Amino acid sequence: MSTIxxxxxxxxxxxxxxxFPVSIVLLLIGGILAFAQGSVLAPFIYTLF
Amino acid sequence: xxxxxxxxxxxxxxxxxxxxxxxxxxxxxxxFTRVKHDASFxxxxxxxxxxxxxLNLKDLDAVVFYEKPFLKFERxxxxxxxxxxxxxxxxxxxFPLWITEKLFxxxxxxxxxxxxxxxxxxxKLLFTEHHASHCASAYLPSPFEKAAIVTLDGVGEWATTVxxxxxxxxxxxxxxxxxxxxxxxxYSALTYYLGFVVNSGEYKVMGLAPxxxxxxxxxxxDIIDVKEDGSFRLNQKFFDYCTGLKMVNxxxxxxxxxxxxxxxxEIQKFHVDVAASLQAVTEEVVSKIVMFAYKQTGQKxxxxxxxxxxxxxANGKLLATSPFENxxxxxxxxxxxGALGAALLASxxxxxxxxxxxxxxxxxxxxxxPEYGRDEILRQLESSGAMFEELQExxxxxxxxxxxxxxxxxxxxxxxxxxxxxxxxxxxxxxxxRSPDMQKNLNLKIKQRESFRPFAPAVLQEDQAxxxxxxxxxxxxxxxxxxxxxxxxxVSSDRSAFAGLGSISDVRSTVPAVTHIDxxxxxxxxxxxxxxxxxxxxxxxxxxxxxxMLINTSFNVRGEPIVATPEDAYRCFMNTELDYLVIGNFLLxxxxxxxxxxxxxxxxxxxx
Numbered sequence: 170m171s172t173i174x175x176x177x178x179x180x181x182x183x184x185x186x187x188x189f190p191v192s193i194v195l196l197l198i199g200g201i202l203a204f205a206q207g208s209v210l211a212p213f214i215y216t217l218f
Numbered sequence: 219x220x221x222x223x224x225x226x227x228x229x230x231x232x233x234x235x236x237x238x239x240x241x242x243x244x245x246x247x248x249x250f251t252r253v254k255h256d257a258s259f260x261x262x263x264x265x266x267x268x269x270x271x272x273l274n275l276k277d278l279d280a281v282v283f284y285e286k287p288f289l290k291f292e293r294x295x296x297x298x299x300x301x302x303x304x305x306x307x308x309x310x311x312x313f314p315l316w317i318t319e320k321l322f323x324x325x326x327x328x329x330x331x332x333x334x335x336x337x338x339x340x341x342k343l344l345f346t347e348h349h350a351s352h353c354a355s356a357y358l359p360s361p362f363e364k365a366a367i368v369t370l371d372g373v374g375e376w377a378t379t380v381x382x383x384x385x386x387x388x389x390x391x392x393x394x395x396x397x398x399x400x401x402x403x404x405y406s407a408l409t410y411y412l413g414f415v416v417n418s419g420e421y422k423v424m425g426l427a428p429x430x431x432x433x434x435x436x437x438x439x440d441i442i443d444v445k446e447d448g449s450f451r452l453n454q455k456f457f458d459y460c461t462g463l464k465m466v467n468x469x470x471x472x473x474x475x476x477x478x479x480x481x482x483x484e485i486q487k488f489h490v491d492v493a494a495s496l497q498a499v500t501e502e503v504v505s506k507i508v509m510f511a512y513k514q515t516g517q518k519x520x521x522x523x524x525x526x527x528x529x530x531x532a533n534g535k536l537l538a539t540s541p542f543e544n545x546x547x548x549x550x551x552x553x554x555x556g557a558l559g560a561a562l563l564a565s566x567x568x569x570x571x572x573x574x575x576x577x578x579x580x581x582x583x584x585x586x587x588p589e590y591g592r593d594e595i596l597r598q599l600e601s602s603g604a605m606f607e608e609l610q611e612x613x614x615x616x617x618x619x620x621x622x623x624x625x626x627x628x629x630x631x632x633x634x635x636x637x638x639x640x641x642x643x644x645x646x647x648x649x650x651x652r653s654p655d656m657q658k659n660l661n662l663k664i665k666q667r668e669s670f671r672p673f674a675p676a677v678l679q680e681d682q683a684x685x686x687x688x689x690x691x692x693x694x695x696x697x698x699x700x701x702x703x704x705x706x707x708x709v710s711s712d713r714s715a716f717a718g719l720g721s722i723s724d725v726r727s728t729v730p731a732v733t734h735i736d737x738x739x740x741x742x743x744x745x746x747x748x749x750x751x752x753x754x755x756x757x758x759x760x761x762x763x764x765x766x767m768l769i770n771t772s773f774n775v776r777g778e779p780i781v782a783t784p785e786d787a788y789r790c791f792m793n794t795e796l797d798y799l800v801i802g803n804f805l806l807x808x809x810x811x812x813x814x815x816x817x818x819x820x821x822x823x824x825x826x
Binding site: 172173175176180183185188191192195196198199200201203217 | 288289291292295296298299309310313314316317318321322325676
């Protein structure tokens with residue numbers, strides 16, 4: 170949780186306020202996906218992800 | 219000011235240790251774990267860096283990671299949003315990885331460092347931006363007091379291309395090009411399209427290019443819009459990397475008229491022409507960017523880093539055509555070098571540290587990795603069951619030069635391992651470049667790779683000018699130049715008709731095994747200052763043959779990281795058709811070895 174808060178503080182510092190609600194929603198969806206998948210696999214392509 | 223730099227978690231994990239402006243040690247994790255492009259936390263590389271310098275993590279003033287995970291995550295969030303609702307499949311696969319692992323890299327780093335020696339880095343753990351690390355790796359170890367800096371790669375956080383200026387130890391960014399517009403990603407996209415592995419096969423595309431004609435250049439200009447100042451935009455309609463798990467999409471395939479090549483399938487004229495066109499466009503863009511950097515800074519020196527800076531063909535053309543008087547390229551220009559750049563950036567932040575300036579750079583020939591003393595070599599050879607003899611150095615050199623002159627192929631391991639992707643005479647396979655069949659034989663019998671892959675000449679510093687048109691030194695094998703006309707021979711085959719990759723067997727010069735189809739060569743200048751034993755070997759070879767030049771290729775097979783230990787070298791020796799192996803002052807003759815020693819299949823590494 171501290172990392173998530175740190176990330177939100179980072180967005181605040183960079184004045185990317187509009188990313189706040191989006192981040193929270195995406196983090197929740199991502200969390201559900203991670204939980205549902207059980208394990209995560211790195212996509213094969215470059216360092217984009 | 220002792221600082222450890224770390225690159226990890228994407229590809230080419232590495233560690234580098236610096237003390238002020240002095241580079242103490244550096245190594246890639248893949249060499250220890252034997253996993254090519256290993257992305258894991260570089261535990262063994264860190265342990266090597268510390269132990270070789272007699273230091274402990276607690277002795278360090280800082281530990282620096284080569285990029286900023288939060289900034290990267292911000293880019294990923296914004297990219298998904300920009301393309302939504304497209305890209306859900308990519309989001310579904312990659313986002314869980316971020317929120318379970320990658321977002322927590324600070325914690326991961328702290329835990330791993332703590333596990334190494336109960337060390338909590340706390341506030342000593344720093345993060346730099348990806349391209350700031352590349353800029354620092356390009357400029358701070360260079361011999362220049364002032365220089366323009368250009369870094370080009372796939373992508374770090376946001377930046378894909380950076381132009382900066384270095385004055386003293388100060389680096390000032392001047393211009394950036396941001397994701398998704400990336401020359402490195404364009405090259406990687408075409409690597410994928412041509413059936414090679416992304417982030418590994420880019421060398422192959424560069425190697426294929428001279429066999430083709432750039433007839434698809436105009437098609438590329440529909441994809442990349444390049445302005446006169448070198449700024450460019452990629453038309454995202456042709457790419458899949460922002461929203462999918464592939465590099466290019468169906469529209470890209472329709473644009474070029476053929477589907478992506480299947481890996482290991484036959485390479486046709488179309489493929490080599492696409493590679494040639496890509497190379498031409500890459501050179502054009504790089505040239506414009508460099509010209510802009512020259513106009514912006516007015517400097518006479520240029521420093522390059524980032525994966526695109528490993529394109530030695532483009533580098534050679536820059537050297538020949540750009541207005542810069544001197545060009546220096548970081549030998550570990552890819553992400554492994556980011557570890558070094560991050561460490562140097564932090565160490566130069568201290569007021570007592572000034573930038574390295576001199577006639578030579580601070581890389582020590584890039585011989586920054588582990589070395590093995592006589593006793594350790596002996597122990598490893600004995601435990602491997604090897605048959606060997608130990609010789610005085612002068613006798614060893616004479617014997618090695620003699621067998622090379624008789625067409626034998628030698629594995630050569632000597633001194634500290636190279637940092638970066640090139641073998642520079644410490645972990646090399648050596649052979650006689652005069653043999654017309656050597657390129658094909660080396661590729662197929664020793665390296666177990668595609669026959670078109672070119673080989674590089676390692677040439678005595680004093681003999682370089684008589685064989686090649688390159689005027690400056692190229693100690694890191696990062697510049698391509700033409701073979702001098704007096705050494706070229708007339709080729710009977712007609713280049714206008716595609717002769718297939720069979721044209722590699724054409725004898726183009728007096729050193730055909732290192733002369734590419736376009737009469738160029740990727741040169742390594744061997745200096746007596748940084749590599750005395752290898753230089754002596756070349757001199758002895760010249761005494762016997764009249765030629766101060768050898769083929770120098772990395773000591774590995776396809777898909778294998780370059781050998782690190784004597785045991786790795788012996789294993790590779792036994793699994794290939796190498797004739798002799800030299801480790802330190804030990805000489806091994808294949809004919810005298812017991813077989814098989816390791817009981818391995820000939821191929822034990824996955825193809826790259």
